[in-house]
Amino acid sequence: MSTRFDAIIIGAGQAGPSLADRLTKAGMTVALVERNLFGGTCVNTGCIPTKTLVASARVAHLARRAEEFGVMLDGPVRVDMARVKARMDAVSGRSRENVEKWLRGMTGCTVLQGHARFESPNTLRVGDEVLTAERIFINVGGRAAVPDMPGVRDVPFLTNSTILDLGTLPRHLVVIGGSYIGLEYAQMYRRFGSAVTVVEKGPRLIGREDQDVSDAVKDILEKEGVRVRLDAECIRFAPHPDGVAVGVTCASGEEPEVVASHVLLAVGRRPNTDDLGLDKAGVETDARGTITVDDQLRTSAPGVWAMGDCNGRGAFTHTSYNDFEIVAANVLDDDPRRVSDRIPAYGLFIDPPLGRVGMTDDAVRKSGRRALVGMRPMTRVGRAVEKGEAQGFMKIVVDADSREILGAAILGPGGDEAIHSVVDMMYAKAPYPTLQRAVHIHPTVSELIPTLLGELKPLR
Structure with missing residues (x-):
């Protein structure tokens, strides 16, 4: 029945x-x-x-x-x-x-x-x-996802779900994976007081982003005391008297392993x-x-x-x-x-956050379009300086011929909110001069977006 x-x-x-x-x-x-x-x-x-x-x-x-x-x-x-x-x-x-x-x-x-x-x-x-x-x-x-890395089944590990059960502070949290989930946990636990090391197999953090975004995020985290190990081609795990030994490199002359009290796997879903x-x-x-x-x-x-x-x-x-x-x-x-x-848009919620929409610079270059880019460090954004949060930058890239907005990244205070000024214009299919001529409120981060569009230079 x-x-x-x-x-x-x-x-x-x-x-x-x-x-x-x-x-x-x-x-x-x-x-x-x-x-x-x-x-x-x-x-x-x-x-x-x-x-x-x-x-x-x-x-x-x-x-x-x-x-x-x-x-x-x-x-x-x-x-x-x-x-x-x-x-x-x-x-x-x-x-x-x-x-x-x-x-x-x-x-x-x-x-x-x-x-x-x-x-x-x-x-x-x-x-x-x-x-x-x-x-x-x-x-x-x-x-x-729990990949079949050497020794992973021989040690205790956390995922983005099970780490939420922790009611105590890890002595040393080692985060496997240098992308969105891993970096958010890395920064928050460092701010809570843990020693934190991020282990990333690739040559840079958040590999889907442009190099300048990856570098700036790494700089933000390292200035707060998060250690970052890139090019970790030999990730492996073994029990250790103090927790878990995490192997990070096979190269001579480098620290071959890091000892963690807790390991977080953040390597995909x-x-x-x-x-x-x-x-x-x-x-x-x-x-x-x-x-x-x-x-x-x-x-x-x-x-x-x-x-x-x-x-x-x-x-x-x-x-x-x-x-x-x-x-x-x-x-x-x-x-x-x-x-x-749908236009791709998302955030990385470290502090300060990253707001992203549309194509990266690398994707625009590969498309063969003739493009223009505007960029400004947060040290030149009054709102960021006033708040004492002048790390990061903002940039926008446009098609030089059609004047279409192709993408933007805002890494800085309120970047996850300010990016919607660009998102909405992209859905409206408005040419970039429409946004360039908008009068935004001062003092905000968003007010510098029209300024970026008035300082466009060829994308190299």
């Missing part, structure tokens, strides 16, 4: 609940299945808890700098990690509870907790219950698709398990869509939400929105 619905959603991450809301308001009966925590990665192990920790770490950092601003504090700054964790748990917990309450109170939505597995393209089993629907939406997210029975539904995946989708997020199985991290088309909270918008527009609104209409 099976229960029939108009639609089934697997996963209560960023896209799933919003889609359930739209579908039920359209008069459909919806089953939403969640096997773990409501809210998905963002609410439970991603954006909300980590940015809550970043906020606590920033307060500690500013407190240590108080005398620079003429503010005198008595005694050394102490960080109570138990209270830091309690605050994080409370913020994350409220968000999770709100998502669950929303879903359970949604008219027309049946919430089931359990592990959903396909039995056919339109049939799922959840425990003893069998569900059928003409439309099934997969929103199962992803998890930390993988989709949660290996135990869904996708083969029984005819849903195709690639070698990593990422679900193959078309430009409107339809899978190879008719009537089945995939949204969020499991489809490999964004892997950010904002792209997951946009996946919901694309699916809803096509299914409900007769509006043919597409993933390819």
Whole structure:
């Protein structure tokens, strides 16, 4: 005996609940299945808890700098990690509870907790219950990847999820992976008081960024006392009386290993698709398990869509939400929105943060376009200087012929917010003189974006 619905959603991450809301308001009966925590990665192990920790770490950092601003504090700054964790748990917990309450109170939505597995393209089993629907939406997210590095299974290690369980301060945190997740944890734990070493296999941090961004981020972290080991071609692990010995190089003349009290693996993520029975539904995946989708997020199985991290088309909270918008527009609104209409934009939430949109300089060069670039260090941005946060820079690159804005990076105070001035112009397809002639508020970081566009030089 099976229960029939108009639609089934697997996963209560960023896209799933919003889609359930739209579908039920359209008069459909919806089953939403969640096997773990409501809210998905963002609410439970991603954006909300980590940015809550970043906020606590920033307060500690500013407190240590108080005398620079003429503010005198008595005694050394102490960080109570138990209270830091309690605050994080409370913020994350409220968000999770709100998502669950929303879903359970949604008219027309049946919430089931359990592990959903396909039995056919339109049939799922959840425990003893069998569900059928003409439309099934997969929103199962992803998890930390654990690569098969020598010795990794012989030592204790943390991932971006399990590190959130720590209520004490690591003596020495070694972060394997010099990209977005790893760098955020590296800086925050350094500010909490841990010794921190970042171990990156590649020649520079955040390799998808331009060299100048990578260099500036490295400089910011190193000035706060984070050690960075690049070109770590021999990463390996072994038990040690003081924790874990992390091998970082095979070259002679260099320190071959670092001894960590705790190791964080931040070397990528993988989709949660290996135990869904996708083969029984005819849903195709690639070698990593990422679900193959078309430009409107339809899978190879008719009537089945995939949204969020499991489809490999964004892997950010904002792209997951946009996946919901694309699916809803096509299914409900007769509006043919597409993933390819999306302009890449994201942030690196170290402090100061990086806001990025569009093409990097390297990508523009490879495209063969004739381009212009404007750049200004934060030492020449009044707002940054006033706040005592003049690290980083801002830059924008445009097409010299079409005057199209191609991309921008703002690494500095408020960079994650200021970048939206450029994002919006790019979606409006406005030529760069439109933004150049805008009158922004002083004193802000954003006010220098028009100035950048008045100082363009050929991109070399």
